[in-house]
Amino acid sequence: MLDFASLFRPLAERSQLLYFVYHVEAREVVYVSAAYDTIVQHPRETVNQDLPALLARLHPDDQTYAAARLTHLLQGKFVEDVELRLMPSPGRAGRPQWLCFTVGRVEQAPGQTYLSGTVQDITQTREYIDNADRFNKKKNTTLEILSHDLAGPFIMIKQVAGYLGERIESLQDAQLSELLQSVQTTCQDSVNLIRDFVDNEFMESSSVRVKLERVNLSPSLHEIVQELQKSEGGLGKHFSFTGPAACYLHLDHNKFMQVVNNLLSNSIKFTPDSGHIQVALQDLGHEVLITIKDTGIGIPQQMQPVLFERFTPARRPGLRGEKTTGLGMSIIKAIVELHRGRIWFESAEDDGTTFFIALPRLEPEK
Incomplete structure (x- = not known):
């Protein structure tokens, strides 16, 4: 033998x-x-x-x-x-x-x-992955901040051009009216281009497969909020985070942080200046609960039942005219469910919105 x-x-x-x-x-x-x-x-x-x-x-x-x-x-x-x-x-x-x-x-x-x-x-490999994850988190948050900063002036110019157009109607100057209309169209196209770029970055990283790894979620969430806090002046919002120093669970780190970034992006879009956006993490033992709460304009009652549908009729522009494809919330729900989690929300018009994500403590099936 x-x-x-x-x-x-x-x-x-x-x-x-x-x-x-x-x-x-x-x-x-x-x-x-x-x-x-x-x-x-x-x-x-x-x-x-x-x-x-x-x-x-x-x-x-x-x-x-x-x-x-x-x-x-x-x-x-x-x-x-x-x-x-x-x-x-x-x-x-x-x-x-x-x-x-x-x-x-x-x-x-x-x-x-x-x-x-x-x-x-695997020390060198882990350090490389950790650095890449840190870069991706910062990249996604920076993109959202930049898109807001870049889109804001275009929206303002468009609004000014519209106001001027109304004021000069009595002059009946066709050339000037056409010029102002061109300014408005160019500004809107620029805003759409900026939002398309950010949306594509999100959707391209949202494939249907998830690779679970053991992650301390708490510092990841804290880092995103810290990046937003650095830009509070430009974004016109206040950001905060509460949660334990350590909270381990198995998840696809990159995909889940994209979910968080997209929910925060929505809160930024629909929260007026001087509003508050809070991120909280709770360790419930058998599962982990993440909440993202804002003091924004809320979601109209008639839109709430269809919010997570693909190409949902609940899609609407942000307060600064930010474009949306209507795909974001359906992708978010799909990624959460791939982690065997649940997502839901509570909202009322003019009274803000809170999203809840409950994730079980999954381990890779081996």
């Missing part, structure tokens, strides 16, 4: 992945590959002595998650792509080290239970 372990050992010894086998009953590692020296920076002969110190370095926010995945593993479930952070060794400065675990459980005989799998150092 072939000894498959010996056949794969040369591959394991040369791989950058750390391969290991752990004897559950004996509570010891019976095999670890050469990559241990590189990833842990200790000789692999000391692996069992190192284990208590390595477990003590597990990031506090990851400990409950790691315990839950270990429980699944011991129940016979295959655990794949579990990302955990190790804090620097005591007395050493530095950033956490990201490790990705894939582990299976094998029971050869009573008292002979093994956990075997791989560990990969």
Whole structure:
């Protein structure tokens, strides 16, 4: 009979992945590959002595998650792509080290239970992804702010041109009337172009597939609000955020932050100057609740039942004439439902709108 372990050992010894086998009953590692020296920076002969110190370095926010995945593993479930952070060794400065675990459980005989799998150092990859996510969040918020700042002057010029057109009707100057009409048309086309660009940025990133990853949602929401707070003077609104410092759940980070950006964009469009827009996050244990509340003009009662329909008849221009395709709310609802979440709202004319998003604590199906 072939000894498959010996056949794969040369591959394991040369791989950058750390391969290991752990004897559950004996509570010891019976095999670890050469990559241990590189990833842990200790000789692999000391692996069992190192284990208590390595477990003590597990990031506090990851400990409950790691315990839950270990429980699944011991129940016979295959655990794949579990990302955990190790804090620097005591007395050493530095950033956490990201490790990705894939582990299976094998029971050869009573008292002979093994956990075997791989560990990969993904620190550089995670730092790249985190930087890209941070850039995307800032890009989306900046686009919304810029679209508001750029559209505002065009709307004002259009309104002035319209006012002048009414005032000069008695002059019956066809050339001047045509010129003012051209100014109004050009301004409206410019506003539409700006909004089309922002809308396309949103829709192009809203494909039907979601890639779930474990995310601390709280700082992501806080960063968006902070960017908006920096532009309070130009936007003419007041922004605030309340929520815990940490709130972990599995979601498609980029897509969900697009949902938040789009809801905030709607609040900005329909909230008069000096209004307030509040973002709140609540950890309810089995699910997470996000609310976005504004003091805007509200949603008319007749529009509310069809708000989430595609090409909804509830679409309407913003207070500054901002264009809408009517696709935004249907896409938002689709993305929330892909996360098995729920979205609803409460609104009354001239009394503001509050959107609620409830997301369950999903884990990737593996």
